[in-house]
Amino acid sequence: MRRDVFQAIADPTRRAILVLIASQAMTPNALADHFDMTRQAVSKHLRILTECELVKPDPSGREIYYHLDATRMKLIDQWLSQFKSMWENRFSELDNLLSTMKSTEK
């Protein structure tokens, strides 16, 4: 079972779930209304998100509200940060142009 954050956000449904519960916690049933799949399929996504701690269950009676815990997203942000200078500096487009010119040389 690979349960890392990068694999978790690879699936578009899981990304949509994270966006949905970012504004307010939701139950699996409520979430499932937003997708063209069964409640159980959404539940499986919630399990994966819970296992890698992007989401936390919040039981209330027989309902379970899932809320976002963005802490683990730091990991992605940190990994991404090592490349940030490559797209943030205003020369990056020039760099690309130059390397394209170089590679299309005879």
Next chain:
Amino acid sequence: MRRDVFQAIADPTRRAILVLIASQAMTPNALADHFDMTRQAVSKHLRILTECELVKPDPSGREIYYHLDATRMKLIDQWLSQFKSMWENRFSELDNLLSTMKSTEK
């Protein structure tokens, strides 16, 4: 064929490739030396990275140097940015504590 950036960086080998070529362009053979898999397996990863434009081929004679193009990483950064406030503000840990206390109430 799902070829989006999120799926591309989900694989640890592909993330390692991106880090390796970030400092300097490399050929598939040179890259394969860093992994415990065949040259062809690395080549398949390079194909995926090329298709979603995280990497660009740079032919030179019979060799092909692959270099990083970080432009597409903006997409991940942008998606991530909508959650950034949730882990950056100094109250987020208190928020988590409070919601944990609430959920463990009788």
Next chain:
DNA sequence: TATATTTGCAACCAATCGGTTTCATAAAAG
């Protein structure tokens, strides 16, 4: 208490993934 609702879990299934081996092609070197 009997019934309905909310949920998680297990079994199953087709498609995709990440690796392999084999082969063809193009460029460099002898």
Next chain:
DNA sequence: CTTTTATGAAACCGATTGGTTGCAAATATA
């Protein structure tokens, strides 16, 4: 010209993925 080197593409394979259906358990409601 022949051989070696660098590469991509194709066929294949087992494991994983993302969905399904069916079921059991716990809570709420009549």
